[in-house]
Amino acid sequence: MLGKNKIILKIKHNISxxxxxxxxxxxxxxxxxxxxxxxxxVLKPARERCVECHGDSIQYKEWQNSDHAKxxxxxxxxxxxxYRCVKCHSSDYKPPANPWATRSSTPLGPKDxxxxxxxxxxxxxxxxxxHNLIMPVDKLCISCHKFxxx
Numbered sequence: 135m136l137g138k139n140k141i142i143l144k145i146k147h148n149i150s151x152x153x154x155x156x157x158x159x160x161x162x163x164x165x166x167x168x169x170x171x172x173x174x175x176v177l178k179p180a181r182e183r184c185v186e187c188h189g190d191s192i193q194y195k196e197w198q199n200s201d202h203a204k205x206x207x208x209x210x211x212x213x214x215x216x217y218r219c220v221k222c223h224s225s226d227y228k229p230p231a232n233p234w235a236t237r238s239s240t241p242l243g244p245k246d247x248x249x250x251x252x253x254x255x256x257x258x259x260x261x262x263x264x265h266n267l268i269m270p271v272d273k274l275c276i277s278c279h280k281f282x283x284x
Contacts, residue, residue, distance in 0.1 A: 184253040194253075202251035209244040217243045222278035225252040251278075 188194050197203055205223040209215040215223075224247040256274055257266045267274055 188253070197253065202255070205251040206244070206247055206249065212244070215244040219244055220247055223247075223251065225249045225255045 185194060201208075209219045209223045212219075220242055223244070256268060258268050259266055261268055263270065269277070
């Protein structure tokens with residue numbers, strides 16, 4: 135009888151451990167899903183943050199007259215433009231990170247974005263690269279300038 139009670143206690147303990155693991159996994163899964171389940175999001179235009187310190191710089195003034203500053207307008211005027219254009223023609227665009235997204239999840243399209251290609255598209259403080267580029271120049275420019283759009 136004593137051996138049978140030990141077995142029953144061990145089974146109860148194992149069931150308790152398994153249920154605890156399932157509960158912890160469920161909590162982690164729900165938390166992760168809620169973090170990643172959001173739709174696409176556009177953040178505050180990066181140029182508005184950069185201009186606070188760099189607004190008087192020659193580089194900022196050059197950017198204001200560049201095609202990069204007008205990149206959003208370009209795709210908004212293009213009838214064939216779609217969500218795939220936003221990655222290169224907009225800055226601070228954060229695509230949906232939901233790994234369980236369904237086809238009904240609609241990413242942002244050209245009409246939804248407001249941030250042009252701005253400073254933060256290529257530069258970040260503290261990168262350690264020349265001109266604070268986010269990656270070496272031989273890889274940076276071709277990450278968008280692939281000549282594969284309409």
